[in-house]
Amino acid sequence: MKNIWKIALKELKSYFVSPIGYVVLSLFSVLSGWFFFNHAQRFNSLVTFYMMSRQPETLNQLNLNTFVIVPMFQELLMLLNVFLPAVTMRLIAEEKRQKTIELLFTSPLYTSEIILGKYLSVLLFLAMMLGLTAAYPVILFVYGRPGPEIIPIITGYAGLFMVGACIASVGLFASSITENQIVAFAVGLSLSLLFYIISMPAPAVGGIMGDILNYLSLKGQFNGLANAFIDTRVIVYYASFSFTWLFITHRVMEGFRVR
Amino acid sequence: MIRVNNLCKYYGDVAAVDHLSFTIEKGRILGFLGPNGAGKTTTMRMMSCFMPPSSGSVSINGMDIATQSIMVRKFIGYLPENPPLYTDMRVDEYLEFVAGIKGVQQDRIPKQAASVKARCGLDDVSRKLIGTLSKGYRQRVGIAQSIINDPEVLILDEPTIGLDPKQIAEIRTLIKSLAGERTVILSTHILPEVSLICDDILIINKGKMMFMDSMDNIRGKHDLEQLFLKYTYGGNAG
Incomplete structure (x- = not known):
């Protein structure tokens, strides 16, 4: 456990020694802020419109959760899909290219400790990314009359974190198969995107196959959480998804050693 | 003490290290010689637990590098080529x-x-x-x-490569001062350096052991360069 923490700390430091930490955090805030601003703005126009046209029933159906927070979460998910592979791309690829992997592999560390340490560092970074976006719900709580409900916000964030963890595990795998960071980024991005949109043909396919595709989709699993439906199957899905990719990464690293 | 026993490493069908066996006593400095591609780095990588051997074994202070890998690594210092x-x-x-x-x-x-x-x-x-x-x-x-x-065991893969003469001399002094309690394995292409630092010489070629003796036995009787050429190029190179 101590060793995992030592590796994680080293990685976390290196995000902020290189520009990558600052670039990712600031661009992520700019883009997510843009999404938030536009949803809040649209909500405002809708409220004004229905008030002017005196339709109290419709007006009552408007709420900040459905019209601002849920769509924003959907977009944050898409942003994570792009940004997280950029965070993970160097984690193992760079160790291979700089040959520092020889140091790690000849130190008294288990390969699993190296992988989990690096994974933990991404999770902490992900928490920072999501932490920055917490400003938006806070704004809604301060200025919204009535404000949003808090439970769907909490479950939504938990969902974002879990999907982020899944993307990070895929990104880590992509980083383990190459020495080239660009290749790692492309593979990580494509794989996580694939799991994001894998359910697209589900309605057309239908039947069991359609159910499977729906079940595999990172996006589909997230929708429930964003609306405060907590389903243990979803948590099992996320945990086994991450575990599977970390396990494959472990195999790849051990294989690299034998070669 | 380091005991290497029938150590082999295959890359596909090619044997990079081919049934290597030798022993190094505690506190000695071993000069590990051989032309480029002879298998020096591969051998050192196996001894430092970077990669497992295809067959054979290495034991360091009685611990096996394959089965007690994590333990062994605590006692090893390793400087790779890069x-x-x-x-x-x-x-x-x-x-x-x-x-x-x-x-x-x-x-x-x-x-x-x-x-x-x-x-x-x-x-x-x-x-x-x-x-x-x-x-x-x-x-x-x-x-x-x-x-x-x-x-307790220090494995240095070409520690003086690319350095200027003054730096080489400094590193040499440093390595000398590190020995004593430690066992040092050192690979290099600079033969005068070997005769200045090392207690034992091991020459390998194409993964096979060609020659091993103590420096004391060699000094005065043989010229190191002659010895190296004889065992690596059959004496007729250069």
């Missing part, structure tokens, strides 16, 4: 990190880091980014990381 440096770290930070993952106890790390820095002449650059250091300094940081856990 020093494994994180260029975005400062020297201090780097040594602290390496000490941590090598299992040096937390409260002993500052003392240990200070002592290897003094030994390797790194006091002046301890706050510098490794990426900004010259090749000579990088090599020294590489050696510093290999001895930070006070290893």
